Amino acid sequence: MLTAAIGTQPRVTETAADIRIEADLPAELTETxxxxxxxxxxxxxxxxxxxxxxxxxxxxxxxxxxxxxxTDSPDAAYRDLVAHTTTCGDCRAGAVCPTAANLVRTWRETRG
Incomplete structure (x- = not known):
């Protein structure tokens, strides 16, 4: 998702407990x-x-x-999240969006 957002390849570090992803930010970010x-x-x-x-x-x-x-697939849940955040006025403005929070929760639950 970060690669798609900013166009650079993030650094990934894996441990037994988690996966850490770091992405350098460009000097300027568009609103999108x-x-x-x-x-x-x-x-x-x-x-x-x-x-x-x-x-x-x-x-x-x-x-x-x-x-x-x-039982939803992680890909379907992710697509729902992206579709919402790219069209929702609150998400695009950086405001708290309860729908996005629910979609994130669903996506987290479906990935395994």
Whole structure:
């Protein structure tokens, strides 16, 4: 999702407990790119933004312990999330959107 949002390949570090993804941010983000980055980060279990004198990047951590509670496929749930966040006015403005939160929760539950 981060690659699609900003066009760069993120760094991925895997441990027994989780997967950590870091992506360098360009100097400027369009509104669409910003919204896509936020949507990508919202799918992680933990996420953040790091700014130093020499670098700026976002990071996301995804736990390997997933709880599957639905029979929907992760791909379908992800497509639903992306379709919503790219068309929802609240999501595009960076506002809290209960629908997006529910779609993120569904996607998390379906990935295994």
């Amino acid at each position: 790119e910003h919204t896509a980055v936020l949507a990508a980060l919202a799918t992680a279990d933990h996420f953040g933004h790091t700014l130093t004198r020499t670098a700026e990047f976002v990071w996301a951590e995804i736990s390997r312990e997933a709880t599957v509670t639905t």
